[in-house]
Amino acid sequence: MEMRSGSGDRLSQSPMRTEDREVVVVANLGLGEKFFDHGILYQRGLSKTFEHVELVSTEYLLSRVTHVDRRHELILFLDKDVAVAEVLELQGATVINSSLSIAICDDKRRTYAHLAAAGLRIPKTVMMPPLYPKQKIATHLVLSAVAEVGLPLVIKEANGSFGAQVYLAQTVDDVFAIVDALADRQLLVQEFIASSRGRDLRLQVVNGRCIAAIARQHPDDFRANLSAGGVGAPYKPSAAECALAEASAAAVGGFNVGVDLLFDDANEGSIVCEVNSNAHIWRLSAISGVDVPYHVGLALRQWLCA
Incomplete structure (x- = not known):
């Protein structure tokens, strides 16, 4: 795999120590500046933990679907192209999030089915x-x-x-x-959920643990998304909110996911709205003060060494 961005030489195909493992951040860079910046943010964050981190655009991988040995590669997959993620897995790569988790999160029908099967509270x-x-x-x-x-x-x-x-x-x-x-x-x-009109919580869960959270609010829209004009603020989630977000991540098999919670009548984030396997995290990091990509890198290192 050629370098698109970042540092480090091409590694051999032989078995490798965890600390020398090649990490590849895959993102759909062709979608525009916001997606390119998202990939760069993760590349820089993971470079604090791993020595070799490449940033590669998804479309570059389309010509490399056969006769590739990726057993030494750890791939942080920021795109939603489930087929490409699955190809990488079949070639031997460790893909985070997995193709199955991405498929579940990208289809809200499947997301809610898995959340309900896990006994978690969702809207009717x-x-x-x-x-x-x-x-x-x-x-x-x-x-x-x-x-x-x-x-x-x-x-x-x-x-x-x-x-x-x-x-x-x-x-x-x-x-x-x-x-x-x-x-x-x-x-x-x-x-x-009228009690949560125009407001919700975004909690980032990495390797089973909530590492960052913000509260989002929109004065004029029933949706609180920052990209739709909502405003974010730092938020300290309760133990119950953290537990619900972590259980939601587990229900969809997500290693690095953003979980959206809705407020109930008691002003507690007790209702799961969505789970995002490819959530953009630059504003979450900026608002919460938590370097999410760095913590993802640490969690990946711990997971690989477990």
Whole structure:
């Protein structure tokens, strides 16, 4: 693998000591400056722990899917391309997060199924059936979902990031309008948690331990995402909030994940909203004062030596 950024010579294919292991940060650098900066941040953070850290763009790997021995490589995979992550695993690399964990987190239907199976509290959720082209969803299914979760409600596309692809429906007519407009998408209908309107918590969990947290708030939107205009502040989570975030990470098999918690009526973050396997962490680090990439590097070293 050629160098795209960083330092260190190409390593041999022979078995290696943990301290000499080659670490590769894989990110979709072609998506723009924000994604490039995200990769650089992790490369610099891991370089404080590992001697050899490369930064490689996902599309570069597409031409290297056969006849590659990556058994000596530890890959921090920041992209959502599950197939590429799986190829790297099949070539022998240790991939963090795993392709399975990324697949579960990137499909909210699967995320909520795993969280519910682990006995964790989530909003009431109904999966809408997939539709073929030109097929309209049955009216009774929409009405049944509304009756199950109540109004107002939230409609989410199964795949989405940065708070996008999430919609608030106040009336039954709103629900039908949104569902009809998104007929080609995989959708969930979900209970609206009024006690958490425009605010939530983001907790970063690394190797089973919550290492950083911020509170997010938006004055004008039901979503609190910073990328949607929300404002973040340092936050010290309670023991129960940490435990819930850590259990959520375990439920999806995530080593390095961002867990979003919603506030209940008692102002406790007790409801799991989402688990993000590829969360951008530069603002989380800046607001919380915790160098997340550095702690990821330390956790990876400890995990490899265990």
